[in-house]
Amino acid sequence: MRHARASHLSRRGLLTATGVVGIGALLAACGDVDAKDGKGAVGAKNAPAGSGPWSFEDDRGTTVKLDAAPQNIVAFTGTAAALHDYGIAVKGVFGPTTVGGGKPDVQAGDMDVTKVEILGNEWGQFNIEQYAALTPDVLITDMWAKDELWYVPEEPKKKILKLAPSVALWAAETSMPSALQRRADLAASLGADLKAKKVTDAKARFEKAAERLRQAAKANPDIKVLIGSGSDDLLYVSVPKMSADTRYFQELGVNFVEPKANAQGFFEELSWENADMYEADVIMMDNRTSALQPADLDKAKPTWKKLPAVKAGQVTPRTTEPIYSYAKCAPILEELAEAIENAKKVAK
Secondary structure (H helix, E strand, C coil): CCCCCCCCCCHHHHCCCCCCCCCCHHHHHCCCCCEECCCCCCHHHCECCCCCCEEEECCCCEEEEECCCCCCEEEEHHHHHHHHHCCCCCCEEECCCECHHHCECHHHCCCCHHHCEEEECCCCCCCHHHHHHCCCCEEEEEECCCCCCCCCCCCCHHHHHCCCCEEEEECCCCCHHHHHHHHHHHHHHCCCCCCCHHHHHHHHHHHHHHHHHHHHHHHCCCCEEEEEEECCCEEEEECHHHCHHHHHHHHCCCEECCCCCCCCCCEEEEEHHHCCCCCCCEEEEECCCCCECHHHHHHHCHHHHCCHHHHCCCEEEECCCCCCCHHHHHHHHHHHHHHHHHCCCCCC
16 A cells, blocks of 8 residues: 555545544534635735635635634644744644654654654544544645545534534645645634745745746756556556646746646556656655655665666656645745756756
8 A cells, every 4th residue: 555645635535534533523423614706816815814804715626714823733744844934832633643653754844743642643534533622623735636625524524514624725736836825825814924034035935946946957958767666566656747846847948747647636656567668867756654655665676676767876856746835835845856957968
């Protein structure tokens, strides 16, 4: 199952919802608290945090309205990590949070994982009793497909959503600047100060990094980049336009390999015998703990070691599910810019 999070949308199909535990009787007494108005406005339409009512319109066009700004926030780990960078704390998280020995997963960012309630650490895990005990005001997560709540298991989804309203923000169907702005909008509505020096400095660094990547791509138009993720059986080659990060890199001029996508449209699945289907000068490899890393592939996959980019040492990590804060995205752009600046043409 190590490949489960290597794919984006089809992870819904690859995995069944397992590990869901503890559905308490209190769920039966709860009603659906989501309200929809069908609009899609952002920014100014979201009421800021304060002593009065709170509202936020998410990327589904769903407006959540509460009597006051939510205090008991539960969020997908990566979204919680983004809010943390704006000074907004959550009570509970779900999604990849810790790895062996309780160390933070890459998607936990700078959060202190010992100070949040972990409702589930893997795909399909979501402890509903634990969630209910937090008396959540709102559940916040990413969205890779319309109306699909990332890491909220499908089978108990209705029961989960009876406990608190949900907010979903695009991680696909958008570009990185928009994804960043939407999470900043949300953080501001929850009380974050977007004019704080820490925030403005991070945004300035991001903008500088974006320009550096633009210039690197312009100066090296022939350098072709492959977006990969490794599992025991397959090499996944991603379609750049389908994720907010790589779509933006492409907008900045990065020359990507364009695979023949499967039915879901996010990536092509290649057996390791066919790993050389696409030649590339630089390979960006999925850095999530669920994916095989280059050191693993060096030992286990002979065809990997034969790839031109691998032989040239031109492999760079890809943050496949970015933490959408300026502080976390700036280094991603800087790293890719450096990889392209230093790359030699090795693919035919």
